[in-house]
Amino acid sequence: MSTTPELPTETDVVVIGGGVIGTSIAYFLTTEADREVTLLEKDAIGAGSTGDSSAIIRRHYGEKERYTRLADWSYRFYSRFEEEVGEPIAFERNRRVTFAAEGTETADYAENGREILERLDRPVSRYEGAAMEREFPMFDLEEFDFAVSDDDAAYSDGTDVASGFARAVQDAGGTVVTGVAVEGFDVEDDTVTAVETTDGSVECETAVLAAGPWTPRLAAELDVDVPITPSRERVILLDPSEEYLERHPDVLPTAGLPGGYYARSEFGGGALIATHHSGETCDPDDYRNTPDQETLLELHATLSEYVPGLEDAGVQGRYSGVYSNTPDHDFILDECGPAGCYLACGFSGHGFKHAPAIGRLMTDLIEDGRSELTDLEFFSLSRFADDDGGHGGGIEF
Numbered sequence: 001m002s003t004t005p006e007l008p009t010e011t012d013v014v015v016i017g018g019g020v021i022g023t024s025i026a027y028f029l030t031t032e033a034d035r036e037v038t039l040l041e042k043d044a045i046g047a048g049s050t051g052d053s054s055a056i057i058r059r060h061y062g063e064k065e066r067y068t069r070l071a072d073w074s075y076r077f078y079s080r081f082e083e084e085v086g087e088p089i090a091f092e093r094n095r096r097v098t099f100a101a102e103g104t105e106t107a108d109y110a111e112n113g114r115e116i117l118e119r120l121d122r123p124v125s126r127y128e129g130a131a132m133e134r135e136f137p138m139f140d141l142e143e144f145d146f147a148v149s150d151d152d153a154a155y156s157d158g159t160d161v162a163s164g165f166a167r168a169v170q171d172a173g174g175t176v177v178t179g180v181a182v183e184g185f186d187v188e189d190d191t192v193t194a195v196e197t198t199d200g201s202v203e204c205e206t207a208v209l210a211a212g213p214w215t216p217r218l219a220a221e222l223d224v225d226v227p228i229t230p231s232r233e234r235v236i237l238l239d240p241s242e243e244y245l246e247r248h249p250d251v252l253p254t255a256g257l258p259g260g261y262y263a264r265s266e267f268g269g270g271a272l273i274a275t276h277h278s279g280e281t282c283d284p285d286d287y288r289n290t291p292d293q294e295t296l297l298e299l300h301a302t303l304s305e306y307v308p309g310l311e312d313a314g315v316q317g318r319y320s321g322v323y324s325n326t327p328d329h330d331f332i333l334d335e336c337g338p339a340g341c342y343l344a345c346g347f348s349g350h351g352f353k354h355a356p357a358i359g360r361l362m363t364d365l366i367e368d369g370r371s372e373l374t375d376l377e378f379f380s381l382s383r384f385a386d387d388d389g390g391h392g393g394g395i396e397f
Contacts, residue, residue, distance in 0.1 A: 007177050010203035011038040013366070014195045016182050016218060017211035018043070019050035020158055021344055021351055023165035024359030025210055027085065030174035032360075033367050037174040038202060040195070042181035045166045046159030048284070049212045052321025053352045054235070054274060055161070056254055056264065058096040058153035060124070062109035065116050066374055067350070070357040072122065073373060077356035078156065086171065087164030089156055094265050096153035096254040097136065099144040106256075110148040123151035138248045138307050139255075153254055155264055158352055165359075182211075184221045185341075192222075192340035206366060208342045213284035213324045215345040224337040227384055228346050231323045232282040234291040235274040236299045237266055238313035245269055252307065261302050270316050273303040276349060277323065284322050291318045323349040329394030333361055333379040342366060343381060348394070 015026040018041025026039040041047070057078050061067040082088045100107040117124035127135050128146040136147065166176050177199075185207065186194035194203045209218045213230040220226075240251065251265035256276070263273040291299070296318055304311040326332060326346035331354075335342050344362050347354070357373060364371035383390045 007180060007197060007199045008038055008175055008202060009200070011175065012036040012204065013038070013206040013208065014202055014204045015039045015208045015210060016195070017041065017048075017209070017215075018045040018162065018166065018176070018178060019048050019210070019212055020046070020053070020162045020165070020355040021212070021347070021358055022208070022210035023162045023169065024355045025208055025344060025362045026169045026174055026176075027165040027172075028359040028363040029366065030169050030172045032363050035206075037169065038204075039166065039169060039174065039176045040180055040182060040197065041176075041178045044178055045176070046162035048214075049322050049324065050158040050162050050352070052235070052319060053158035054262075054264065054272060055156040055158045055352050056096070056153070057091075057156060057353055058150045058254065059117060059122055060096060060098065060113040060148070060150040060153075061116075063112035063116070066378065067354070068113070068116050068120070070354050070374060072120065073360070074354050074356040075152070075154075078154070078161075081161070081164065085164055085168045087167055089160045089164050090267065091154055091156050092265070092267065093152065093154045094250075094254050096150040098148045098256060099139070099141065100146055100148070101143060102145045107145070110146070113150075114148045117150065125149045125151055136253065138252065138309055140306055140308055149253070155254065157267075161352075161355070182218060187222065187338045190338045192338050204340075206340045206342065208344060208362065208366070210344040212345065213322050215324070215343065219337070219343065222337040222341055224341070224343070224381075226332065226343065226345060226381065227327055227388070229325045230282050230284050231278055231325055232280045232287050232320050233275045233278055233323055233349070234295050234299065234318070234320050235272060236291065236296055236318045237316040238271040238273070238300070238303070238310060239316040240269065240271055240310055240313045244309045244313070248309065257302060257306055259302060261299065263303055263307070271303070271307075271310060271313065273299045275299070277325070282322060287320065287322065289320050291320060325349075326390060327384070327388060328390035328392055330391055331358070331379050332381050333358065333365065333376060334381045335365065336381050
């Protein structure tokens with residue numbers, strides 16, 4: 001996409017990070033607040049974690065009603081993205097299903113999420129026995145007793161969405177600069193006054209750090225400790241056989257699989273399977289982007305176990321992405337350190353689903369210090385001051 005090559009010498013707000021989170025924040029600040037906004041990205045729009053995202057859009061979050069409500073707000077925004085933003089995006093409906101055996105934690109997760117969605121009057125279904133087998137004929141369901149379907153779930157493309165937000169920022173009078181890295185900050189009287197970059201200094205009143213796994217490094221320049229651990233997550237894309245596609249033209253619903261994996265359909269009739277919270281820590285600047293053969297076989301074998309028809313599917317592609325994990329897997333949305341410094345990070349593999357709501361929340365936080373969408377105190381960095389584990393637990397797939 002076309003971006004503004006010249007770095008301004010001053011602006012009201014600098015948003016650092018050109019992924020789906022940073023571009024969403026820049027969009028809402030540009031269109032909803034009376035602020036001059038400059039978005040800085042050291043590489044290209046969507047080049048980091050966003051470009052590797054599976055871009056799943058759904059509402060079911062088990063007992064975590066806070067996340068269900070935020071995901072619902074984002075879902076509705078995504079479903080009318082072109083009307084809201086003026087940019088078309090990929091949006092493929094693909095229901096999200098949780099298969100469960102009675103008496104397990106997964107069963108509790110599935111039922112709690114179903115109850116919340118029913119209370120919110122959102123499309124959700126429960127299947128068991130023969131009905132479950134009819135609805136999901138591609139799966140081997142022998143070990144499961146029932147399934148809960150988030151019926152209106154979908155998926156998109158991370159770079160597509162981030163680019164759409166960035167173009168809308170420019171159209172609304174904001175500035176988007178790529179290929180410029182942030183090197184530090186100027187602080188006077190405990191207030192951010194400028195952002196220092198490889199192309200010079202930008203005076204500002206507000207700096208928003210939304211650079212995914214790179215955010216802790218930026219925050220450290222301001223003496224702010226951000227507890228994020230990057231993890232490498234591996235993805236393979238499969239090419240189902242003609243016979244499989246004839247029998248199952250919808251390919252796959254989005255589904256969590258035992259062992260910490262998930263799968264979904266892919267654009268063009270493919271199938272995707274990936275790890276979720278693999279526990280493999282990594283350096284976001286230096287990690288193996290291509291899963292090795294052992295991992296490829298592991299992922300393929302796992303999917304084939306539950307979807308036998310994909311056993312003979314060919315490998316269409318493979319890559320790795322990076323999650324930015326907080327200890328409790330809850331987000332960090334807060335003003336921290338010197339006045340005018342804001343953090344939007346630690347999305348732990350769930351950022352894309354919530355990106356529009358996060359843009360709205362951060363705009364509310366910067367403008368008013370509060371939001372009607374949710375209690376922002378829940379997402380404060382200070383929760384780690386007394387307990388390194390924060391809230392404990394964590395949001396699930």
